[in-house]
Amino acid sequence: MDDFDHTADTTGVLDEALERLHAAGPERQGWLSNHAPMAVEALVRHGHAPRVHRWIDAYRDKLEDMPAPYARVTPENWREALGDPARIADWADHFERETAERPWRDVLAEWWPRLLPGIAGGATHPVIRVGHAVRTLLTSEETAPRVTELAHALGYWAARHQPLPPLTDLGAAPTAAAALDAVPAVPDQSAGIRHRLAQLSALPRWGADGMEPETARDRLAELVTAATHRYATHAHGEPVMLVHAATAPNAVLRTLPALPRALWAPSVGAAWAASGAVTAAYTPPGPAPYTAGQEAGAPTAEEVFERAAAHGDDHVIKFADTALDVGDPVALTAALRAVELIDREDG
Structure with missing residues (x-):
């Protein structure tokens, strides 16, 4: 597996793109996945950063706002919230808090075995989004938008968890x-x-x-x-x-x-x-x-x-x-x- 092409993103395009996309939810029309964060990561990685903002502009009609939150996910109630797509925003908020309070690797290690049995949920898009986010964090600078992207990816997986x-x-x-x-x-x-x-x-x-x-x-x-x-x-x-x-x-x-x-x-x-x-x-x-x-x-x-x-x-x-x-x-x-x-x- 090749290394991240740092020269492809000297202007911070990936972070700009992720910041644009984090106001959107991970789905549209109730079940179709938002592929934009994954696609733009791949474009930047392979030297196509100049295409990214135009690509998002073309994709904009497929983006919907993040759903309204329902109730806070806590250490006491996470099991009942697991696999509930109505809790997408709650789960995203949960992992944003988690990754703000401790290293993202620790959060990933704790939640990976919990989420793994539901890998097919969301037609496997959540785990794919996690893979793109982790690849970036492992091979490039650890910026706030990149950590937030992992939080949203994990939140999507938790909400769509489906054994x-x-x-x-x-x-x-x-x-x-x-x-x-x-x-x-x-x-x-x-x-x-x-x-x-x-x-x-x-x-x-x-x-x-x-x-x-x-x-x-x-x-x-x-x-x-x-x-x-x-x-x-x-x-x-x-x-x-x-x-x-x-x-x-x-x-x-x-x-x-x-x-x-x-x-x-x-x-x-x-x-x-x-x-x-x-x-x-x-x-x-x-x-x-x-x-x-x-x-x-x-x-x-x-x-x-x-x-x-x-x-x-x-x-x-x-x-x-x-x-x-x-x-x-x-x-x-x-x-x-x-x-x-x-x-x-x-x-």
Whole structure:
């Protein structure tokens, strides 16, 4: 994983963008996610800071004000507030207070195991937003807007926390790619993700608690690579939603360095559950081979991200960001597939 491009943000564009966005809530129309904080972080990271404010201007119609608060989240009542989307503002306020009073790493370490079982909530967008926020804090200056961004991301996750239903174990898969191939599609794929996830009943077993932290990190990287590669041949099932089969586990992978090592192995199982669940919800009946981008003279990583940034869709940008983390020709092909298949208005 590459380091933050400090030269790309010499004018403080990321902080300016986050300050603009923090008046908005994490959703619109009651359930659609606000992708702007994640997309602008990726744009700045890859040297596209000059695009950011114009990008937000174009995205402005998809932003809604932060909802009104309901009741303060406290150490005594947080369990009853967990998973209540009506408490989005309450949770954001809670984590703003928490990160103002103690180091953000301590807050993250306390809440990560509490939030991890609900990783699929909000169609995995909350954990993805956390991953972008943590990456910035780990690799660049720790400014107030960047800490606030982590607070809002954690608050969104807490409000949308949604455990998956009990799942039957379909047996162990030898690799992440084999595990994804063995995921059975949910029966009814005619509605939104909440309806689809409610039908999830079984997944192959891949990754397990008890592994050494370094092994856990390697397993997560394997899963991110497998899901990114699979997008190149299976994205036609649902180009927007299948992005998250790769970006959700990558968010977990990005967060590991900020967590106590004892939390690394449990994170693998949750990341697999999220990736497997999205795959089950949207996987097509079969692959559609796609080789463009692998020919001689194929675009470089920088050229691929330039195409994603020029396209402008938030999912395209975030998926290209993950594909560049993987970095191989198949991953870059997958990013080009997203550019091809996702309409600019889909996000």
